[in-house]
Amino acid sequence: MAEAFAAMLQRPSRLFLTALGVAVGIASLVATVGLTATASAQIGTDFNALLATQVGVGGANGNAVFPSRAESVVNALPGVRASGVWYVADENVNIGNSGIAFMYKPVQSRLVAAGPGYLAADDLTVIGDPIGPVFQSSGAPVADIGIGLGRQLGLDSHDLPTAIYADGRVITVIGLIDRAPSDPAALASIVVPESAARRMWGETGANSQSMIIRTNPGAAQVVSAEVATAIDPTDPTAFVASAPPNPSTFRAQIQGNVSSLFLGLAVVALAVGGIGIANMTLVAVLERTAEIGLRRAIGAKRRHILLQFVFESGLTGFLGGITGACIGVMVTVGVAYSKTWAVTLPSWLIPSAPIIGFLVGILAGLYPALRAASVEPVEALRR
Amino acid sequence: MVKLPASGGRRHYEFSRVCRTYAGAYPVHALVECDLAINAGEYVSVVGTSGSGKSTLLNLLGMIDAPTSGSMLVDGVDISELSDSARTEMRGRLIGFVFQSFHLLRHRTALENVSLPMIYQGVSRSERFGRSTMALERVGLGHRMSALPSTLSGGEAQRVAIARAVAGKPGILLCDEPTGNLDQGNTEQVMSLLEELNADGLTVVVVSHDESVARRAPRVVRVSDGVVSG
Numbered sequence: 001m002a003e004a005f006a007a008m009l010q011r012p013s014r015l016f017l018t019a020l021g022v023a024v025g026i027a028s029l030v031a032t033v034g035l036t037a038t039a040s041a042q043i044g045t046d047f048n049a050l051l052a053t054q055v056g057v058g059g060a061n062g063n064a065v066f067p068s069r070a071e072s073v074v075n076a077l078p079g080v081r082a083s084g085v086w087y088v089a090d091e092n093v094n095i096g097n098s099g100i101a102f103m104y105k106p107v108q109s110r111l112v113a114a115g116p117g118y119l120a121a122d123d124l125t126v127i128g129d130p131i132g133p134v135f136q137s138s139g140a141p142v143a144d145i146g147i148g149l150g151r152q153l154g155l156d157s158h159d160l161p162t163a164i165y166a167d168g169r170v171i172t173v174i175g176l177i178d179r180a181p182s183d184p185a186a187l188a189s190i191v192v193p194e195s196a197a198r199r200m201w202g203e204t205g206a207n208s209q210s211m212i213i214r215t216n217p218g219a220a221q222v223v224s225a226e227v228a229t230a231i232d233p234t235d236p237t238a239f240v241a242s243a244p245p246n247p248s249t250f251r252a253q254i255q256g257n258v259s260s261l262f263l264g265l266a267v268v269a270l271a272v273g274g275i276g277i278a279n280m281t282l283v284a285v286l287e288r289t290a291e292i293g294l295r296r297a298i299g300a301k302r303r304h305i306l307l308q309f310v311f312e313s314g315l316t317g318f319l320g321g322i323t324g325a326c327i328g329v330m331v332t333v334g335v336a337y338s339k340t341w342a343v344t345l346p347s348w349l350i351p352s353a354p355i356i357g358f359l360v361g362i363l364a365g366l367y368p369a370l371r372a373a374s375v376e377p378v379e380a381l382r383r
Numbered sequence: 384m385v386k387l388p389a390s391g392g393r394r395h396y397e398f399s400r401v402c403r404t405y406a407g408a409y410p411v412h413a414l415v416e417c418d419l420a421i422n423a424g425e426y427v428s429v430v431g432t433s434g435s436g437k438s439t440l441l442n443l444l445g446m447i448d449a450p451t452s453g454s455m456l457v458d459g460v461d462i463s464e465l466s467d468s469a470r471t472e473m474r475g476r477l478i479g480f481v482f483q484s485f486h487l488l489r490h491r492t493a494l495e496n497v498s499l500p501m502i503y504q505g506v507s508r509s510e511r512f513g514r515s516t517m518a519l520e521r522v523g524l525g526h527r528m529s530a531l532p533s534t535l536s537g538g539e540a541q542r543v544a545i546a547r548a549v550a551g552k553p554g555i556l557l558c559d560e561p562t563g564n565l566d567q568g569n570t571e572q573v574m575s576l577l578e579e580l581n582a583d584g585l586t587v588v589v590v591s592h593d594e595s596v597a598r599r600a601p602r603v604v605r606v607s608d609g610v611v612s613g
Contacts, residue, residue: 003502010490294486297447298547299475299503301468377447 004311007288015316018280022320022357023327025270030328030353032262034345038336041344053081054123054182055224056242057211057231064209064239070231071117074211077230079219084118087209089197095145095190096165097153107152109145110189111166113197113205119144121212122183124191128160128175131193139195144175146187166190169200220244270356273320274364281313281368289375296377309369310362317361321354328353396421396444396555401453403439413439415609417453421588423554426581428600429590436609438559441590445557446474475503479548483560485540487532487547493519494528497547504551518550519543522576538569545576555586562596574599 008015058064066085067073074083094106112118116133119126126144135142145155145164150173155162161174171192180186198206211231215223224243229236285292292305329350336343396419403414413436421427421444431437442448443455446462449470455462457477462470479500487496497515506514519525522542532540541561548556558577562570574596581587589600597603604613 006491006495290486291488294482294488295499295503296471297445297474297480298500299471299551301471301503303468304503378442 001307001311004308004315007284007308008312008315014280015319018277019316019320019323021273021276022270022317022360023273023323025266025273025360026321026324026353026357027327027331028266028269028324029263029356030325030349031331032266033349034328034332034343035335036262037344037346038332038341041342052244053215053217053220054244055213055215055220055227057213057227057239058242059208060238060240063207065207066209066211066231070211071115073230074213074227075117077223077226079216079223081214081216082117082120083211083213084121085115085194085209085211086118086122087113087194087205089113089192089201089205090167093166093190095149095153107149109149110185111197111201112186112189112191113194113201114191115194118191118212119177121214122186123179123181123214124177124183124186125179126175127157127178130175131191136193136195139193139199141169141171141192141196141200142174143171143190143192143196144177145173145190146180147176147178148187149190150176167201171196270360274317274360277313277316277320277361277364278368280316281309281365282371284312285309285368285372285375288372292372292375293377293379296375302373305375306369306373309372310365313365313368314358314362317357317359317364318354319357320361321357324357325350325353397456398443399454399456401443401450401455403436403443403448404451412609414443414450414611417609417611419604419611421555421586423586424581424584425602426578426587426600427589427602427604428597429588429604429606430592430594430597431606432592435606436611437590437592437606439609440604440606440611441557441559441588444555444588445478445480446470475500476551477554479551479553479556481541481544481548481556481558481561483563485532485537485544485564487535487540487543489532491531492528493524493530493532493535493543493546496532496543497550499547500551506551514550514552515546518546521549522546536569537565538572541565541569541573542576545573545580549580549585553585555588556580558587558589560591561589562591562593570596 070085071083074080088110090111092108093111095109096106114131116136119130119132124144127147128144131142131144143164143166145153150156153164155173155176157176160176161172163170163172165171171190177186177189177191192200213223213227220243224241227241228239232238295305296302329345332345333343335341398417398419401414401417401419402412405411405413417440419440429437429440439448443450446455450463457473462473465473488499491499494512494515497518498511501511501514516525516528519528522545524539524542524546527535527539527543532543535543541564545556545561556577561577562573565573577587577589578599587600589596591597602613604611
C-alpha cells in the first residue's frame with residue numbers, strides 16, 4: 001500500500017487528471033441524488049394546500065349536464081365544504097361601458113355561467129356582493145367580474161353596483177373578484193348566475209358543464225372516489241372526477257422520473273471515469289515495465305505487483321470520489337440557494353461517494369494490474 | 384516458504400546439465416549442457432562476448448529465469464521443482480542484484496531505494512531503514528541518504544544499487560556488467576567495493592565482457608556459444 005501511495009504521488013498532475021474523470025461521475029451522482037432529495041422535500045413544504053383540497057368533475061365523454069340537485073347531493077358528502085356547477089357560456093363575450101358599439105372599445109372576456117356554490121367552491125373572494133343563491137332563483141342579470149376585467153373597464157369597488165354591456169345585453173356588476181388563488185383566469189372573467197345565462201344567452205355551452213368541489217384537507221382523494229356515484233347513482237360512469245396528486249405520490253414521482261434519468265447519466269459519467277483510470281493505469285504498467293521487472297527480481301511476487309497497481313487505481317478513484325462529493329454538494333447547495341430551498345442530503349450520500357470512487361478505481365485497475373503481474377523479470381530487465 | 388539450512392548466509396550453487404533454449408521459428412540454444420558449481424564465499428567472474436550466453440547464465444543463477452532442462456540446486460534444493468511464488472521468495476532472501484543500468488527508482492531517495500527489497504521480505508519499517516542506513520554507510524554514501532537518483536553520479540548510483548543488493552543480507556551478489564556505464568575511476572571504486580564485500584564472506588558473481596574486470600576475480604568462467612567452461 002505504501003508503495004502504491006508513493007508511486008501515485010510521483011506524477012501529481014497525471015493523478016489529478018485521471019481522478020477528475022471519476023470526480024465528474026461522482027459529482028453527477030451526488031448532485032442528482034442531492035437535488036432530487038432537496039426538490040422532493042420542497043414538495044412537502046410548498047405543496048399547494050389549496051390544490052390539494054380541490055376536486056374537478058366532468059363528463060366521461062367530454063359533455064355533461066349535471067342534475068339540478070347535483071350541488072346539494074355533493075355538499076352532503078363527508079369532507080365537502082362547497083360545490084359548484086359551472087360552464088363557459090361564451091369564450092369571447094364583448095364587454096363595454098356603453099350599449100352603443102361605436103362609443104366604447106370592447107374588452108373581450110370569458111363569460112361563466114355559475115351555480116350557487118361556484119364562488120365558494122372555486123375559493124373566489126368578492127369585494128361587494130357575490131352572486132349567491134338569491135340571484136340564482138330570480139334569474140336577475142347580475143354579475144361578479146374579475147378585478148383585472150374591472151381595471152380594463154375602468155371600474156373599482158367604489159363604482160359598484162354599475163351597469164355594463166355584454167354583447168349588447170345590460171348586466172349589473174355587483175361584485176369584483178379580487179382573489180382567485182386556484183383559478184387565476186377568474187380575475188379576467190365575468191361570472192353570471194346560471195339562470196341569467198340561460199335566459200340571456202340561451203343554452204350555449206350548457207351541455208359542457210363542470211363541477212368544482214372544495215374539500216376539507218385530506219378528504220380530496222375520498223371525495224373524488226365517491227362523487228360520480230353520488231351525482232348519478234344509476235350511471236356512475238357518466239361523470240369523471242379528477243383528484244389532486246397526493247404529496248407523497250408526487251414526491252415519489254419526482255424521485256422516480258427525474259432521478260432515474262439523471263442517475264443513468266451519472267452512471268455513464270462514472271463509467272467513463274473508470275475507463276480513464278483503466279487507460280492511465282495500463283499506460284503506467286507499460287511505462288514502468290522495467291520497474292516491475294526490478295521488483296520481481298528483488299523478491300516481489302505476482303500478487304504484490306497486482307495489489308500495488310490495483311491499490312494505485314483504487315486510490316485514484318478514492319481521490320476522485322472525495323473531489324466529486326465536494327463538487328456535487330456545492331452544485332446542490334448552489335441550486336438550492338438560487339431557488340431559496342432548504343438543502344436536504346441523505347446521510348449516506350457523502351460517505352459513500354469516496355467508497356464508490358474507490359470501488360470504481362479497483363474495478364478499472366484490475367486488468368492493467370493483471371498485465372503488470374504477468375510481467376516476467378527477465379523480459380522486463382532486458383529493456 | 385522454502386526453508387534453507389541455517390548456514391550464516393553462505394550458500395552453495397550447482398548446475399547439472401542445464402540447458403536454456405528460447406523457442407521460436409529458429410530456436411536459440413543460449414546455454415548448452417551447463418555443469419557449474421559455485422561454492423559459498425567464492426568470487427567468480429563470467430566472461431564472454433555479446434550473445435555468448437553469459438546473461439542467460441546470470442539470469443538462471445539469479446532464478447529470474449528457469450532452465451529448459453537440467454537441474455539447478457541451491458544447497459541441495461532443486462529450484463526447478465519450486466513454484467513461481469516459492470522461487471520468488473527464495474530469490475528475494477538469497478540473492479542481491481546489481482544491474483548495468485542501476486535500475487534505481489527515480490522518484491525515491493537513496494535510502495528508500497536501498498530499503499526496497501526488504502519490503503518484500505516482510506522486514507519492519509524501522510529495521511529496513513536501520514539496515515539501509517548501515518548499507519549506505521558501508522558503501523561510503525551515508526551522507527547521501529536523502530538524495531534522489533537524478534542527483535547522483537554514475538559511481539554513486541551504482542554504489543547505491545550495491546547497497547540495495549546487500550542490505551537484505553543475501554547469500555550471493557549477482558552483478559550484470561556493473562561497470563558498463565562507469566568511467567575508469569568509478570569502475571575501480573565499484574570493483575574494490577565488490578572485493579571488500581567478498582572478503583567479508585559474500586559470494587560474488589560478476590558478468591562482464593571486459594577482460595580487465597573479469598581478471599580481478601580469482602576464478603573466471605568463460606561462456607562461448609552457450610558452452611560454459613571454467
